[in-house]
Amino acid sequence: MKLAGIIGYPITPFNANGEGVDLPKLEMVIDTLIASEVNAIAALGSAGEAAYLSEKEWQDVASHTVKHVQGRVPVVIGIAELTTEQAVKRAKYAHQIGADVIMLSPFSYYKLVEAEIYSHYQSVSDATPLPIMVYNNPATCGIDMSPQFMLKMIANIKNASMIKESTGDIQRMHKIYKLSGAMVPFFNGCNHMALEALNAGASGWCTAAPCLIADKPKQLFDAVQKGDQNKARELFYQQYNFLEFIVKAGLAAAIKSGFDLQGNKVGPPRKPLLPLAMLEQEQLKDMLATLGHI
Template sequence: MDITWEGVMPAITTKFTSDDKLDLHMFKTNIDAQIDAGVHGIVLGGTLGEASTLREEEKRKLTQETVKIINGKVPVLLNIAEQSTKAAIEAAKKAEDDGANALMMLPPMRYKSGDKETVTYFKTVAKSTKLPIMVYNNPVDYKIEVTLDMFKELVNDCPNIEAVKESTRDITNVTRIINRFGNRLKIMTGVDTLALESLLMGAHGWIAGLVCAFPKETVAIYELQRAGRIREAIELYRWFMPLLELDINPKLVQNIKLAEVYTCIGTEYVRPPRLPLFGKEREQVIDIIETALSKRPFLPPYKQL
């Protein structure tokens, strides 16, 4: 399947049972809700997917199950976040074998690689696979920035490096990327609280977090702005903002999973050492969710725009 780098692609959460096993039933419930809402792709194994806690066989099982559930409706992407180039190459091969349509790739984990090391890492993995690649550029959380000069070397040398998940928190970077690369490097905004601004400045799509609990509202914002109905998109985005802020928080996994409980498409179970929210922190998040739900807006027929 060819991938079109546009639209809303959920960074999907991994569902667990109370005894810390994969909950494939609730996982399917959530994926079905995403597809019904009109998302344009599914991203597995990201931070929201608690990838660092997943065993290799669990990642493969989730990929295989998602491919089966999706059945070609939208592309399935697997995130690669490894400590060594060798492990990243192996992960890319397994993703391809398991039916993934594309990869999202972080720089090397733990080791703070220099510019040349980072570029060499991406190039080596890209040349080992036929799958299209989206480079995840998040220097705020992962401490390594892929600069425009580094991207120039990557796109010149690796045709399958096609997109960037732009998470620098700098809206002007969208314009810089477009000015430098035109349509050669597609831009997927990766920060929920900057999503509409990024789309209006030319980003092609949105790798989203709160979409896991509110898929229809997320897709509606994308489709409204795409259709030029900016005022309606802004009004919906303003309602959504207190929820979107739950994504830019160290407890984003717990926050979003709690929101999924309230919208009946997830559970709170997380993999230790994470624990579900408790105390005042839990009360504050519940208040945000319940307040938003009490004012949940009516959505226009956004799929027909």
């Protein structure tokens, strides 16, 4: 499975009281992303509040996403678990329901050494034939994997085949590109670094932004691919304030608030997460209006 382009992150809509997943609204979110010309859907990441879902809710979102996408684009299922046993269980489920890729990040309470992380990935690889995206997101998961270590896993673990880098350090991407001889696909996970990352050779950009601003991220990706740097810069700086805002405000809360502002009620984020404050809602409304999406 070769992924490239814009990997769209759906949020997980909840009922008005926040107590259950609203699957019809999830279909709306998925259709919005596909209409925005994303090249793949990555469910159950941080934007999807995966850490706050029950086992049944997680399975319902995963299976319903695959079912509703219906092969229109590849489906990536995010897995970030404290135990290898649970990660293996979810990887097997992703394979069972027909997902195309798993995005695996080690999640830590204790500080894991490289041998433990390697064993975690090896165990998941042994449990399913699905391609594995090695996801480095220390801000969320508490583990920072070096480019050298991630490439070692790509070289030696059968199904580990691509990297998502979310530290915000562009030098990591340069190192992945250089050390792999440009042979290992890597993806940008930091919205505010999209232009730099794509110019550094990233195969794509993982983002929830198309939920609210349609194909503007895809336009940026296409401009870089065509070598039109003037157009790429123009598109990037049009989006920059919005991209920075949704990360700082919290992806789930910001995207859900944006949907509400656009007339699509998708429920609140799940506590302890809180909806955006009134001032932040006004800021987001102004940004969406400036971008022509409200």
